[in-house]
Amino acid sequence: MTPEEFRSAGHALVDWIADYRTRLARAEYPVQATVKPGAVIAQLPTAAPTHGEPFAAMLADLDTIVIPGTTHWQHPRFFGYFPAGGSLTSVLGDMVSAAFASIGLNWQAGPALTEVEQVMTDWLRDLMGLPATFSGVLQDTASAASFVALVSARERATAYGAARAGMQSGAPPLVVYTSEQAHSSVEKAALLAGFGREHIRAVPVDAAFRLDVAALTAAIAADRAAGFTPAAVLATSGTTAVTAFDPIAEIAAVTQREGLWLHVDAAMGGSAMVLPEYRHLWAGIEAADSIVVNPHKWLGVGFDCSLYLVRDPEHLVRVMSTSPSYLQTAVDRHVRNYRDWGIPLGRRFRALKIWFALRDQGTAALQTRLRAHIAWARELAAWASADPEWHVMAPVTLQTVCLQHAPAGLAGEALDVHTRRWAQQVNDSGAAYVTPALIKGRWVVRISIGADHTRAEHIRELWSILRAAACAPPAV
Ligand SMILES: Cc1ncc(COP(=O)(O)O)c(C=O)c1O
Structure with a gap:
């Protein structure tokens, strides 16, 4: 497709999106997809076309094949799961990111990509009333951020021993604590980070579905007595089922006393912290080692966009850093190389959609x-x-x-x-x-x-x- 062909197809597509959202706002579609399993597959050719097709044919297929197979998360009567950010300005931000199609392997490979991300993560941190002691990076999902948090916790608890000797170091098992109301991504993160199902404690909750701190303290004591090494607590600000907030200040008192990593999964509830009157719900948050908030949930930014904040980026870099010769540059000492702040090497210009959405909306x-x-x-x-x-x-x-x-x-x-x-x-x-x-x-x-x-x-x-x-x- 040439730029001129793109101009014409792009205008048609933008019209299609605008029409779709207009009809959606009028609730003209059923919210839930109307297809049976396999119905979409049955309408697709079994192999890619040998010769190119007109863009109009692709647009037509959106109406006949894709729309019936879509559950409309932006529908005015969608009340499922959690809100998914859907602002149209963030759609435009994603479009620009795709148009650049540049990949931020390091600062030099995408200076604006890196620095807009740096500023956007600061904007979001400040908007939620968090202190400047936190530094942020964008991840795809909260699941990935919680995994990174637990790997960081594991390395701090073992003085980088797990990275050195892997799971074979022979040290006493590390234990992770979370509430029985925690999201399934927390258990998955603990499993993938190598803690093992036997070393994940699902601490009971109180009548308001908040982690019971007395039960947490008892569980830690029991594990120490059994010769285990408590390593991390994953608290939740806004649980998935009922949006309960664990008592962060009380939990932080325990993690500080016991020397444990405190990660706060605020994937859903964190968005509410742009409202100062709700910040009491995560009082004590400044003591967390790491926090994840999903702007792609309730802040209007399109999926995927997860904000991971840490108090000690140097620890993060030490845990995540690999520096092959072909990625080294003369400015490495003076810039952020976000590849060392998470799992993927390549990163797209995700911050653009935050920038657009916040500037459009205010x-x-x-x-x-x-x-x-x-x-x-x-x-x-x-x-x-x-x-x-x-x-x-x-x-x-x-x-x-x-x-x-x-x-x-x-x-x-x-x-x-x-x-x-x-x-x-x-x-x-x-x-x-x-x-x-x-x-x-x-x-x-x-x-x-x-x-x-x-x-x-x-x-x-x-x-x-x-x-x-x-x-x-x-x-x-
Ligand atoms: C509290 C909580 N944590 C984590 C997640 C997982 O989010 P993600 O899809 O970004 O991994 C969810 C989402 O449903 C959630 O509600």
Whole structure:
């Protein structure tokens, strides 16, 4: 494709995207994909075309093949999982990144790529009220950031012994502590970082789903008595199921006393810290060794964009650094080489979409948007609380509401069957999308508010949709 052909195809594509978002904002598509498994595969040729095809044919396939096979996360009545950043300016930022198609192997291979990232990570850190003692890097996902955090913890706990002798050093096993409400990526990170399933402690939580610090302290003491080496605590600011916040200050007191690494998974809840009135939820955060926040969740920046912040970048570089001759440059001592701050060598210009999104929106509008989502969540919870058949199953800390519809006489397994039935009915209807989840062994339905096109009227519509599905007789 020549630049002139690109101009014409690009204009058509931008029109297509604008039309798609306009129709989406009007809720013209069913939220959930309408296809059965294998339906998309069945419509694709089994091999790449021998001769090039017109761009118009590709655009047409978006409508006929891709749209029916897409669950629309930016739909105004998408309330599943978590909000996915979808601002159109961030789409444009990604487009420029793809157009440069340059790869930041080191500063010299992409000075602007590196330095815009440096400034954007500082902007985000400051926006969340974190001290300048933290330095940031963009990763693809929180999963990767938590993995890096645990590798860093492992190396600090062994004085770089695991890097030297691998898993064969014969030292006592290292132990990682997290709460039973932690995201599955935490367990995965611990497994991949070599701690082993037997050395991951899922500490119980209190009634508000926050890590129980007394239980953490007891678990550490028991492990020390057994000859193990406690290495790290992974706390969560905004758990996946109910958006609970672990008590960071109390946990930090333990990790400092015990000499453990403290990593805070704020993948979801961190976004709320752009609102000063919510920063008490992670009080004590300045004592963390590392933090991950996903701007690609609630801050409007498109996937993938995960902010990893560390207090000691030198330790990170020492753990991650490899410096083959072909990557060395004359300025290495004076610049950041982000390849040493994470797993991949190559990096794209991810910071552009943050830069575009923040400049387009401004921080005031961003804060207004987040405050509206929180207010709508409280409103929904209030409607449910006012109805004796509905229960709000967890504190509504931010924009997530966990609901159960429990008509008289329905309990236990039968209630679970009912909950899963009406949740599926909502999703299959295409009118709204919600996520069923287990809390304390019982099924609830999570409503996560924050899609780009959601407005107050969509919350009112959701409440009607939920009541209609929950009160409908089961299909035979
Ligand atoms: C608390 C928490 N941590 C981690 C993750 C994983 O995020 P990612 O997909 O960026 O790895 C999620 C996402 O669902 C999450 O809610």
